[in-house]
Amino acid sequence: MCGICGSYDFDGARPADAQLLAAMNATLIHRGPDGGGVHVDGPAGLAARRLAIIDIARGDQPMLSDDGAVCVVQNGEILNHRELRAELERGGERFRTACDTEVLLRLYLRDGPHFVERLRGMFAVALWDRREQRLVLARDRFGIKPLFYHLGDGTLRFASELKALLRDPNFPREVDHDALHAFLAFNSIPAPLTIFAAARKLPPGHVLSCSPNGVRIERFARPRPAREPELRREPLEVLEEELRQRLRDSVQAHLLADVPVGVLLSGGVDSSVLTALAAQGSLEAVSTFSIGFRERTFNELDLARQVSRRYGTDHHELIVSPRMADLLPEIVGAFDEPFADSSAVPTFLVSQLAAEQVKVVLCGEGGDELFGGYETYVADQLALRVGPAAARLAPLIDRLPSSDARVSLDYRARRFARAGALPPLERHHGWKEIFSDAQRARLLSEPWRDPAADPLDPWRRRFAETAGAPLLARLQDVDLGIYLADDLLVKTDRMSMVHGLEARVPFLDPVVAELALSLPTELKVRALSKKRLLRRAAVPLVPSAVIKARKRGFSIPAAAWLRGELEPFARELLASDRTRRQGYFEPAFVTALLDEHVARKRDHSRQLWGLMSFSLWAEQMERLPSATTASVEWPTAAATGVRAAGA
Numbered sequence: 306m307c308g309i310c311g312s313y314d315f316d317g318a319r320p321a322d323a324q325l326l327a328a329m330n331a332t333l334i335h336r337g338p339d340g341g342g343v344h345v346d347g348p349a350g351l352a353a354r355r356l357a358i359i360d361i362a363r364g365d366q367p368m369l370s371d372d373g374a375v376c377v378v379q380n381g382e383i384l385n386h387r388e389l390r391a392e393l394e395r396g397g398e399r400f401r402t403a404c405d406t407e408v409l410l411r412l413y414l415r416d417g418p419h420f421v422e423r424l425r426g427m428f429a430v431a432l433w434d435r436r437e438q439r440l441v442l443a444r445d446r447f448g449i450k451p452l453f454y455h456l457g458d459g460t461l462r463f464a465s466e467l468k469a470l471l472r473d474p475n476f477p478r479e480v481d482h483d484a485l486h487a488f489l490a491f492n493s494i495p496a497p498l499t500i501f502a503a504a505r506k507l508p509p510g511h512v513l514s515c516s517p518n519g520v521r522i523e524r525f526a527r528p529r530p531a532r533e534p535e536l537r538r539e540p541l542e543v544l545e546e547e548l549r550q551r552l553r554d555s556v557q558a559h560l561l562a563d564v565p566v567g568v569l570l571s572g573g574v575d576s577s578v579l580t581a582l583a584a585q586g587s588l589e590a591v592s593t594f595s596i597g598f599r600e601r602t603f604n605e606l607d608l609a610r611q612v613s614r615r616y617g618t619d620h621h622e623l624i625v626s627p628r629m630a631d632l633l634p635e636i637v638g639a640f641d642e643p644f645a646d647s648s649a650v651p652t653f654l655v656s657q658l659a660a661e662q663v664k665v666v667l668c669g670e671g672g673d674e675l676f677g678g679y680e681t682y683v684a685d686q687l688a689l690r691v692g693p694a695a696a697r698l699a700p701l702i703d704r705l706p707s708s709d710a711r712v713s714l715d716y717r718a719r720r721f722a723r724a725g726a727l728p729p730l731e732r733h734h735g736w737k738e739i740f741s742d743a744q745r746a747r748l749l750s751e752p753w754r755d756p757a758a759d760p761l762d763p764w765r766r767r768f769a770e771t772a773g774a775p776l777l778a779r780l781q782d783v784d785l786g787i788y789l790a791d792d793l794l795v796k797t798d799r800m801s802m803v804h805g806l807e808a809r810v811p812f813l814d815p816v817v818a819e820l821a822l823s824l825p826t827e828l829k830v831r832a833l834s835k836k837r838l839l840r841r842a843a844v845p846l847v848p849s850a851v852i853k854a855r856k857r858g859f860s861i862p863a864a865a866w867l868r869g870e871l872e873p874f875a876r877e878l879l880a881s882d883r884t885r886r887q888g889y890f891e892p893a894f895v896t897a898l899l900d901e902h903v904a905r906k907r908d909h910s911r912q913l914w915g916l917m918s919f920s921l922w923a924e925q926m927e928r929l930p931s932a933t934t935a936s937v938e939w940p941t942a943a944a945t946g947v948r949a950a951g952a
Contacts, residue, residue, distance in 0.1 A: 307353050307366060308333030308802070309378040310464035311431050313440040313515055314348035321350030329462075329469040330354060336380070336465060336802045340365055344376050349433040349440055353378040356805055358562050358665060364404035370414060374435040377410045380465050381428030381450045382807070384558040384814065389423060413441075421512055421525050425558075425815055429465060429507075439516045446526035447671070447813045448496070448509030448790035451798055455504045461515050463507075466799075467641035470504055471929065477503040478926065483760075484642075485753060485889070489740040490760035492645035492915045493792040500642035500922075509790050528785070528815070530771055530778035531823040538825065541841065548820060548842040555814035556582040559667055567592035567663040569655055569808070570618075572608030574836065574843055574851060575669030575678075579811055581846040583667060584616035592662050595622040596655040598862060611848045623658050629866065630874040637921040639803045645739075645915035646792050647863050652800040660804035670793050671812035674785040675821035676839040677777070677829030678856060681736040685780055686830055688725045688732055730768050733780045734761060739911055748894050763787055777826045864910040868903050875899060875913060878920045887923045890916065 310329040312321050326343045330352035334341070337354025344351050344367040353366035359382070366378045383389070386405035389412060394400070398411050405426075412420040413432055418441050421430070427449035432441045442463055444452045454463040455470050457477070464470050471478075481502040484494045496506035507513055510526035531537075537544060556579060560566050568580045570593040583591045595609040606622055613620035627650065636649050659666050673679050724735025740748060746756065767786050771779040794810070801808035811817065828838040840852050867875055877883075879899055881892035895916060902909040 307355050307378070307380045308336030308465040308469075309351070309353045309366075309380050309429060309431055310462070310469045311349070311351040311378070311433075311440075312460055312462045313350075313433075315459050315461070315515070315517055315519075317348045317438065317517055320347060321345045323350065325473060326350045326352045328472045329464055332468045332472060333465055335805055338805045342367055344369070344433075346376060346433060346435055348438075349376075349435075351376050351378045351431055351433055353380075356664065356807060358382065358564055358807060360402050360404035361563055363402040364406060366406060368406050368410055370410055375410060375414060375432065377406060377413070377430065377432045379406050379409055379428055379430045380452075381426060381430075381445065382561075382809065383408060383424055383426040383428060384561070385423075385425040387561075418443075418512055418514060419525075427810065427813070431463060437516065439514060442507055442513040443525070444507045444509055444511060446510040446528055446815070447785075447794070447810075447818075449794055449798070449810055449813060451795065452507040453499060453504055454507060454513065456520065457503060461520065467499060467501070467504060471641070477501070478929075479503065480889075482753065482755065483758065485749075486745060486755065486758040487760040487763075488643045488645075488919070489745050489748065489915065490734075490738055491788075491792070492739050492911065492918075493795065494642060494644075495763045495787050495791040506791075509786070527770075528818055528822060530774040530782050532773040533775065535823060536775075536825045537820070537823045541828070541838070544820075544824075544828065544838055545842045548817075548838060549846070551817050551820055552578060552811065552842070553582050553586070555811040555817050556667065557586050558814065558816075559809045559811045560586060562665050564665060565592065565663040566665040566667065566809075567594055567659055568618075569593075569659065569666050569668040570595050570609045570612060570620075571669070572605030572612070572851065573669065573854070573856065574840060574847070575672035575812065577608070577612045577847040577851045578839075578843050579667045579669055580612050580618065581616060581843075584618060590617055590619045592659075593618040593620045594655055594659040594662075594666065595620070596651050596658060597622070597624045598651075599624060599626050605854075608848075608851050608854060611850060615848060619662075621658055621662065623654070625654055627654065629871050633874075633917065634921050634925075636800070637918050638925055639799045640795070640922075643915075643919045643922045644792075644795065644799075645911075645918040646796050647861050647911070647914045649796045649800055650861050652796055653803070656801045656804045656806050656808070660801075660806040664805070665807045665809060666801070667811055668797060668808050669812060670797055670810045671785075671789060671818075672836070672839065673856075674781055674789045675812060675818055676824075676836045677781065678836045678839075679784075680835070680856070681733065682777060682781070682830045683833055683835060684721055684736050685729070685733055685777060686826075686832075688721070691725070729776055729780065730764055730783070731761070733783070734764065739915055744912075748890050750889060750891055753889055775826050777830060778822070778824075781829075863914055864902075864908050867899075867910055867913055868905070872899075872903060875917055878917045879913070883920065887920065889919070889923070 323345045330341055333354045337356045339355050339357040341354040351367045367376050369376050383405035386408040389408050393411050400407055421443040428445045429450040429452040430443045451465055453467050470476055479502045484498040484500050488494050496508045511524050513522045568583055570576050570580050580593055593613050595606055597606040636653055720736050724732045764783050767783050771782050797808050879895050884890050884892040884895050898909045901907045
């Protein structure tokens, strides 16, 4: 696992700026505290920080071909690198190391940019080919690892995190209008957008190639749900066993490391299955890590303990009552752009706990999107029958008082009634939207209002690509490609890497996803039952209490905190003078939201969490060095291991 960055000058006459590359690389040290380097070769430069996981002694990056003409850096792990290595060796290749980065290098030398099509794993890769004067960037098919880029002034710069791009004193910091609207709709920003108009995310499953002829972006992989004739209809027992075998294969592949590997054990089905399979496949006790809050309804430690006892894991747990006024600014700073999924808090804390013991953990992201684990999927199915009738009850349901529950009855009922009669895609968004179109029109200050703004555009494009598949599968695919990629995986990556911890996601192995994407609706959701096949496959592996438990999610008691100990901090962050000075939102509307929440008239916790996170982000941007002073803080090239081509 690493952080990577680099640049390319289209003119070819200007050499890459080694000092800037060193400064960019220095911002990524948390992603790779074990070493780093910079390679400059004419108009191109690549840099990396390394978290040593495989071939610790010989896997330093950037890595060069034998003749020095091709250079590669990568962030991630290639799960099939041993198989690819054996194939390349049969073709006459000889390797200097045992690490997966060298496999990437030699596979590219044989196959060119198409090498990415052979990769199984999570990765963001950058490769410079001096012979072709070509820079190639690639990101894995599910978007597990991040990659940002900026095109400007005849130069392309890229990095694992936006903070590295911000070290360029010429980087424009204007906020992207569409990204702001998207953030307010989702509490995160979907690819290719970033909060800055000058930067973009490389979408999952895409390759970017740049040369003196310009930039070309192409999709190389698109996991998609099966159409009706292609759905798996074998007996349930056959599919159960196949799923267990595929998960076992994936977990074994994800355990590959030269350092200890643990599991983030929440107590839910997904993480419990991973723990079981990891324990069965390990010669030593697996380390597991769990976290809970003092509020009992937000605590699954009892279930996690049952799994730990069954498999004799080296279990570590922590019950926390975090000081959010101290913690939230640190979390916001790790994302570099507005991000307001409050489950980042427990993810940060459990990653901090795990990083004290291991360098790699397995986690259960992707299980819900692939196998049908969200209550929204039940709502999607239920709305086909009773959605219009529920919509007629909306005025009555709207009178329900608000509670502090994890997902309160009043909250779910209001959402269901409000969205029940909408078309499928808009209805699915309605279950989870943060600020509606009407609310954004009232919230945003005049310069940022736009009645034509439509954050659902990416959803519509994604949805249109899966015509012919079952409706629920198409909605799951939207979540897989947007909510998972641009929210949950972003959260997992940043909250683990800020502690120098590599998080691996076995459910997003193509071996597992291939089966999940071919399942008929009834094997995922039927009536109120969710993740039907996965739960049945888990029966021999985990305690029955885990199988039967209602999904709780990895969440925090935000509604209660904002009516209690967190209220003063919220009022400070959302004070009218502060909101007015930042210039994005109408102070009166923001204050009214907070007042209604505290008075229990409505649960506005998700909206308020987003506004608080945005306020902190805006404040942190104000404190960044200006373009005229930023270079003062840059470290010297000599201090950060810059290496010129041929050195």
